[in-house]
Amino acid sequence: MSVVPAGVLPGATAVQDGGAGPAAELGPPARLWPSLAAVYRAQLSRARVARIPLLFVATFQSIGIMIMMRGVVSGGSEAQYVVAGASVVVVAYVALNLLAQYFGQLRASGGLDHYATLPVPPAAVVLGAAAAYASFTVPGALVTAAFGSVLFGLPLGNLWVLAAVIPLAGAALSGLGAACGLLAPRPELATLFGQLGMSAALLLGVLPPDRMPEAVRLLRDLLPSTYGVEAYARTFAARPDWVLVFTDMAVCAGVGVVSLAVATWAYRRAAVR
């Protein structure tokens, strides 16, 4: 069906150029921010199609936990942890669990080849996907926080803190999720890591820390979402200690940077084998 003989093509005179001549000019690379925006937009659109039912699951799960805890916890600082923890669990479910599954599948099915053969910075692929998954948790986390505050009679005035807590906890957890998905040798293991991470965020985040044994409390301190929970829980106080709130957020941001850097490294490693 090919009707153009190779001999008449433009530039076909140098037939045996063998790739040995002077190097030809390369096509343009994709710059970080535009390609990050493109990946973000694409991921958000696929999340819209495929993930809405899962978002409902995440939200109902958190609301269910709070209703359950209502029977155990009466109020005070314990209630603050329950509400803050349940809100952050929504973020953990989507950013950690679902993103680990997504990257695990993408790696196993050879879907990473698509990105690896485009001149796009690895950070753009990882950050774009992480940002899309994290921003997708916003409505669920807000609904959970508002419902919980009403349920436990906590003030709603500092709900705006979630605007900082969600992206920071989201960055830390989605970096972790992406790294799990990209490093797991098999997609089932990626799913398992994601689920375990989410269970950890659930148990260590929702339960009040005062009654935990020392070892578990140490584990809790290692989990990046803890600092998001702490920051948000502090704002329920009558006169919040804003220095501590922002310190917690700063720790969360630091962990986020590290975990996204690890995820980017994992992507590079997975893309070229």
Added chain:
Amino acid sequence: MCAVRGLTKTYPALRGRRGVPAAPEVRATDGVELDVRRGEIFGLLGPNGAGKSTLVRQLTGLMRPDHGTVRILGHDIVAHPERAARILAYLGQESGALDELTVSLAAETTGRLRGLDLRQARAERDAVLDELGLTPIAGRPLKKLSGGQRRLACFAAALVGERSLLVLDEPTTGMDPVARRAVWSAVDRRRAERGTTVVLVTHNVIEAETVLDRVAVLDRGRVIACDTPAALKERVSGEVRVELVWRERAPLEVAEVAALEERAVESGRRWTLRLAPEEARAVVATVTGGAAYAALDDFTLATPSLEDVYLALGGAARQGLVKV
């Protein structure tokens, strides 16, 4: 354009585990040497497991070879695999990364990740979708499309953001004739206007014969022949292929048929024979008369195809190639 020298990749042996049998080490590509010229459609033909995809992954910088060099347009791809993405566009066999996007967004995003700005990416997206006849389904997610349409959409994404080399791994799998025609005319247009080079992986013999300028025949990781399809077929031009399909079983009680048995490649009720023309005539005379005819379901007589070339060159797989 593209020069490959001594390319070797060995997959390590796998130790047996529960449920997973041990596998010996495999040379997926074994000292491959190729020269692809500018503006040609160069084919890699071979059965499954011949090493085509491994070779392509090494050309595109996705896999590092153990030994050997790949130079594309003067760039060393083994030393700088990241440069491959700025020279070539690759259409792999998997669509996983694009599956949940709409056709339009898949093409646009790919263009942007190939370094186009938003305006350019949208303009090229519209032009390519229009060229391939995908505009009516531009708003549908790839997942909801048939296999052939999805493949065409991935091909569209590969074309957005012009590249001087297209590496296509079985691009027309599952496509109907209309879609296939759209693919080959899009390729031809780019060749005629911009001198675009194409490296095409296929195991489809008919497609290889009709679209390729030159073809490398791969078998167990080695290039066993490399020439134009016509020149390759010239090597077996003294032969005719006879295919016999028996109703239930071959009538071995007929002496002439029994004599043919050891020269035939059997596949169920089908016998394939490569014979000199006069022998072929004699066989046809035998099987179209007497007792043998009663047992015969169908027969065909054909000039040799690239499949016969593959077999004549000592290709190991007896029926790895597709004739559609």
